[in-house]
Amino acid sequence: MRCLNCGLRVQRIQRHVVTTLPQELLIILSIWLRIEYLPMEDVLCHACYVLIQNADVNTPRTLGHTxxxxxxxxxxxxxxxxxxxxxxxxxxxxxxxxxxxxxxxxxxxxxxxxxxxxxxxxxxxxxxxAIPQAEIWALHGIADFQLHTNMGMVL
Known part of the structure; x- marks a missing residue:
């Protein structure tokens, strides 16, 4: 489990579930992350939560942990x-x-x-x-591998 904003592992520290954030903070977070739909099961670390609480829609993105x-x-x-x-x-x-x-x-x-x-x-x-020769031929689009091997052709 990682902070959606800064990426810090948050298993053992205070965190805030995105679904519990007020709508205005969700809008700011969406702008910061440049994504339209936030993953609602994700979390923010407390440092990022404090930063986003003090931000507005014009505040550039700030990371709680860098x-x-x-x-x-x-x-x-x-x-x-x-x-x-x-x-x-x-x-x-x-x-x-x-x-x-x-x-x-x-x-x-x-x-x-x-x-x-x-x-x-x-x-x-x-x-x-370690890819076998037949797979290499197939990757190159050579359909009839047997025909080419019988004719003695080599790539």
Whole structure:
């Protein structure tokens, strides 16, 4: 469970369910996140809740917590961290980055999330290299694989 605005993991801290917010705060949050329909089961951390209470529709988006792991949502204040390059090799393994417009210029992940994504990327790379030749031909649109192999053609 993560804060809808800043992404902080909120299992153990005070949080506010989006469905309990007054209509004017829902409008501000919708503007900040640039989404028309808010996921009503989501929550805000208390810091973001306080910020949104003091905001109006013209207030630029503010994050209650800015140093948050894009992978697991933990605080990075005391953690070993790694910065992600936008559209870099590990960027696609962190779905939270793509899930909402989260208002950050750069993203960082804790060391554990970075290791997990690196392992997954290596496994995916090896899996792609192990695709049988028939599947490669099918991907290239070569319909009659048997015909080409009988004729001795090689890609």
């Amino acid at each position: 140093n948050v792991c894009a992978g697991c949502g933990c605080s990075l204040n005391e953690a070993r961290l790694h910065f992600l390059e936008e559209n870099g090799p590990l960027y696609e393994y962190f779905s939270w980055i793509r899930s909402i417009q989260n208002g950050r210029d750069s993203y960082a992940v804790c060391h554990n999330c970075w290791r997990r994504a690196s392992r997954q990327a290596a496994q995916d790379s090896q899996r792609e290299m």
